[in-house]
Amino acid sequence: MSDSIKHECGIAMVRLLKPLEHYRQTYGTELWGLNKLYLLMEKQHNRGQEGAGLAAVKLRAEPGEEYIFRERAMGTGAIQEVFAAVHRELAAWPKQQPFVGELYMGHLRYSTTGRSGISYTHPFLRRNNWRSRNLALAGNFNLTNVDEVFAHIVARGQHPRHNADTFIILEQLGYLLDSEADRQYRRYKEQGLSGAALNEAIEAHIDLERILREASEIWDGGYVICGLTGSGDMFSLRDPHGIRPAFYYAADDVVAVASERPVLQTAFDIETEQVRELLPGQALIVTKAGEVKPVQIRPAENVRPCSFERIYFSRGSDRDIYRERKELGRLLVDEVLRRVDYDFAHTVFSFIPNTAEVAYMGMMEGLQEWFDRQKCRALLASRETLTEAEISDIMAMRVRTEKLALKDIKLRTFIAEDSSRDDLAAHVYDTTYGTIRPGVDSVVAIDDSIVRGTTLRRSIVHILSRQRPRKIVIVSSSPQIRYPDCYGIDMSSMGEFIAFNAAVELLRERGMASRIDEVYAECKAQAGLPKERIVNHVKKIYAPFSDREISDRIARMITPPDCPSRVEVVFQTIAGLHEACPNHTGDWYFSGDYPTPGGNKLVNRAFIDWYEGRGRADR
Structure with missing residues (x-):
């Protein structure tokens, strides 16, 4: 993606099912679980580079010894900093062995709410003197109705210290965990248990299913929420729409959870088929006793897994994602050929590094297949006379392929002056000179998605035009991004989408600017309604125009003033997206069809914010 956006967060969990002595004898170290957590986190570092954290629970700690540990850090080097701190603790307290336990949780964070800092870095921790009432929480999620959840727990008598969704969920689950511990206390106290025996009974019978069902009943959003209790229970819960991803691996001595399948394969050296996907609405629960239970907490409904996972966010090393990205490229062949008038002799194909390479390979395969068919026809048509x-x-005859766009440098924030910054941004990418015949050849360059178009205009198109091609065709393997995400990706402002700005320009140019005011009035009129009654009025901004009209306007917007070449833009269709990724139909970024009522509420709010001058570039 030429315009980078912040990813979803990443989660990792490891539960050792045997005594630590087993791992010392079998794998040579008691740190085996901790080392696996490090590998799971490092292999998912792409999912969060603002901060990282881990929590660990020790099952067999003696009274007076710590049994729950946490370490967090900020910045792009947070994973290394966290684990370095852990190993310093191990060196300082070799007999107590801090962080050497049976339960581990790791988290990689990108903030999507504008809130950052160490206090917002997962895992969150809720402390109590009773082990069963301690809770460590982390997740990859964003709730659209955190205000409702906040009001719900306040009405119950709680007093949250923050209103961020993770704090709210921690307090909600913590309250229910306390209630469950109280319920078990009364149950076993009536049976005559007391002291250590009573405590053991409570810890052995904490009903996480009951807690998760009650808590999640009012949640609206996309989530994978993970937790550890101080007494040794573990859970990971996926939203009923399957928006956010989670996978797990279970063996006789370990259970592990991660946001992506291939990281589990790499960390544990296993085959694709050994990794299971956590189903929509399902929780993976591992009890203190080590019982592994996949449990349906919420019924699956309107299942719409995120398609952006397939296009961009997840690692391309996943078997299915790799195939899907190639298919996204292949499906663009017919339209690309029309744009270059089927002129292979005078067209050079390339890609915009680094994430579009797999889609480029698929497009090349599709082009070569088309080319081979043409060669067969030519041979058959004149087979009697050909020399x-x-x-x-x-x-x-071959498809002409070159690596034309090279990512060369990274823009550094110490350049403060706008003119200097813009000049530097223009050189983030470079080109391979001498590969294009000026005024003769066309260039086709594929990207995996186009969000803002800023890098295309300032750098990529600018640098490609230096070779003075006849035409530059920018191809996006995803459809036009028209609507904000509200489920955990940093795409929340209407004004950042070039497709939206293109539609607004067309409305004004064609004397239809009143539609903008009408949509604003309709969005405002719904502001006080329950989320279930809200509809997405922002769709009306795009309704008067075809996809091609918006694409052509985007092409004008990304063309630098001094560009000597004609610029065109080709987008994947939504139908093509579903054909390539049939099991991941979450396309709300492109279609505006949100899988939960809260999505419609937040897209209208985003439009109101843009109209009133918040998140709007031209005000």
């Missing part, structure tokens, strides 16, 4: 030289010329 050996003519056959050789036909067989020698």
